[in-house]
Amino acid sequence: MAGGANPQMTQATTGQGVTTQSGQPVTGAGPTTYMPTPPTQLRAGSMSYSRMNPYQQAATAQAGALGRTTELMDYSPERVQAATLGTPAAAASQMQNYQNPYESQVVQQTLRDIGTQAQLGQQNLAAQAQQAKAFGGSRHGVAQAQGMQNYTQQMADAASRMRQQGFNTALGAAQFDVGQQQQAALANQAALNQASQLNQAAGLQGANLNLQAANQLGALGGRSFGYGEAIQDRQMQQGAMQRQMMQNLINQGQGSFGQMTGAPMGLQSFLSGVYGAPSMAGQSTSFSPGLFNYMQLGAQKMRPY
Amino acid sequence: MAKGGTTNAQTTLPKFQETAIQQGMGQARDVATYMDTPMPLYGPQIASFSPLEQASFQGTDMMAGAFNMPTSGGQQYLPQPQTYAGGIQGYSARPMVDEMMSQFEAERPGQAEYRTTFGIDPITGEVGSRALENQPVALEMQGGGGGK
Numbered sequence: 001m002a003g004g005a006n007p008q009m010t011q012a013t014t015g016q017g018v019t020t021q022s023g024q025p026v027t028g029a030g031p032t033t034y035m036p037t038p039p040t041q042l043r044a045g046s047m048s049y050s051r052m053n054p055y056q057q058a059a060t061a062q063a064g065a066l067g068r069t070t071e072l073m074d075y076s077p078e079r080v081q082a083a084t085l086g087t088p089a090a091a092a093s094q095m096q097n098y099q100n101p102y103e104s105q106v107v108q109q110t111l112r113d114i115g116t117q118a119q120l121g122q123q124n125l126a127a128q129a130q131q132a133k134a135f136g137g138s139r140h141g142v143a144q145a146q147g148m149q150n151y152t153q154q155m156a157d158a159a160s161r162m163r164q165q166g167f168n169t170a171l172g173a174a175q176f177d178v179g180q181q182q183q184a185a186l187a188n189q190a191a192l193n194q195a196s197q198l199n200q201a202a203g204l205q206g207a208n209l210n211l212q213a214a215n216q217l218g219a220l221g222g223r224s225f226g227y228g229e230a231i232q233d234r235q236m237q238q239g240a241m242q243r244q245m246m247q248n249l250i251n252q253g254q255g256s257f258g259q260m261t262g263a264p265m266g267l268q269s270f271l272s273g274v275y276g277a278p279s280m281a282g283q284s285t286s287f288s289p290g291l292f293n294y295m296q297l298g299a300q301k302m303r304p305y
Numbered sequence: 306m307a308k309g310g311t312t313n314a315q316t317t318l319p320k321f322q323e324t325a326i327q328q329g330m331g332q333a334r335d336v337a338t339y340m341d342t343p344m345p346l347y348g349p350q351i352a353s354f355s356p357l358e359q360a361s362f363q364g365t366d367m368m369a370g371a372f373n374m375p376t377s378g379g380q381q382y383l384p385q386p387q388t389y390a391g392g393i394q395g396y397s398a399r400p401m402v403d404e405m406m407s408q409f410e411a412e413r414p415g416q417a418e419y420r421t422t423f424g425i426d427p428i429t430g431e432v433g434s435r436a437l438e439n440q441p442v443a444l445e446m447q448g449g450g451g452g453k
Contacts, residue, residue, distance in 0.1 A: 055371035239357030
């Protein structure tokens with residue numbers, strides 16, 4: 001359709017297309033031109049929305065709100081499962097980690113030291129027995145056996161003491177470890193439970209926020225649609241006013257032309273009113289006398305009074 | 306009335322009135338011929354839609370298209386408006402009327418020709434053969450010397 005004579009309107013519309021305020025042409029008006037942009041490619045507040053017309057904004061927002069709301073309808077919060085502690089490890093299972101790997105060597109060295117002392121003791125006993133000329137005697141034998149018994153008892157006592165000390169040390173360390181592990185497990189259990197609860201709450205909160213955003217998106221889309229409608233209605237109203245003005249001009253011209261070409265008919269209509277006025281017709285009567293009338297007139301004149 | 310005489314009764318009008326009547330009758334005859342001459346349409350009759358209205362129409366297309374609804378596709382249903390003197394933009398039914406007249410003349414030439422004889426030739430101004438002033442007149446009711 002031809003452009004209007006109004007230069008402002010020519011600026012706003014160019015032929016079939018409409019230019020936006022930013023001058024971006026919106027080419028064509030076909031159904032494929034105004035396909036809504038997939039909502040996944042848009043984010044609220046992005047510039048993409050500002051380049052759309054209000055109806056595209058509304059359609060995109062509506063589609064986004066519908067899609068997001070549908071997704072959230074299937075939302076189920078994360079399930080919180082209580083973290084449980086297993087059976088704590090026995091200290092005995094940990095003791096081997098704390099056994100002195102050199103314990104046997106230390107014990108053996110101690111036993112050797114005691115053995116050396118025993119040999120020295122036997123040698124001294126033998127020397128004393130020779131000086132007393134009792135070497136090889138029964139007293140020497142008894143003393144020698146008693147000495148060996150003493151050394152043997154020392155060796156057994158030393159070995160037992162040292163091994164008992166190693167066992168106690170390993171047991172204490174293992175018990176300490178088990179306690180530490182138990183405490184760590186309890187702390188981890190509490191932290192895990194708290195984290196699960198926080199995650200669940202965060203998920204619910206996020207879902208609520210998303211739902212609110214979807215609702216707001218839908219509402220904003222409706223507002224955009226309203227803007228478009230309001231603008232369109234205003235355009236229609238003002239355009240109708242302009243068209244009516246144009247029609248008035250046409251009617252005025254047609255009336256003037258019709259008055260000129262139809263003037264004779266109007267004149268006849270006017271004259272018919274004049275002819276309808278009371279007639280001024282009059283009636284006159286005249287009398288032409290005949291012979292009898294003259295004779296009658298003569299007789300009347302001769303009649304005596 | 307008395308015997309032997311003659312009584313005459315005559316209706317009369319003032320001179321100016323009789324003059325006016327005769328002039329009016331003559332003009333009415335001419336106007337009748339004029340009225341029987343077809344007058345084509347001149348100029349626009351209907352104003353075209355304003356650009357704002359067109360923009361609003363496109364807005365409707367945008368509205369429908371945004372929601373994947375059918376649109377006009379930008380097609381124009383109305384004819385192309387014409388621009389007349391003074392920037393008047395509008396439509397005239399004359400092309401359609403001219404087409405109808407041509408079809409009428411082609412299909413019913415006798416009736417079309419007959420129709421034109423009541424008025425005047427719009428080009429030459431010649432009065433048609435069946436115009437009022439060309440109708441034959443034979444005065445039969447005027448009496449003895451009473452008529453003109």
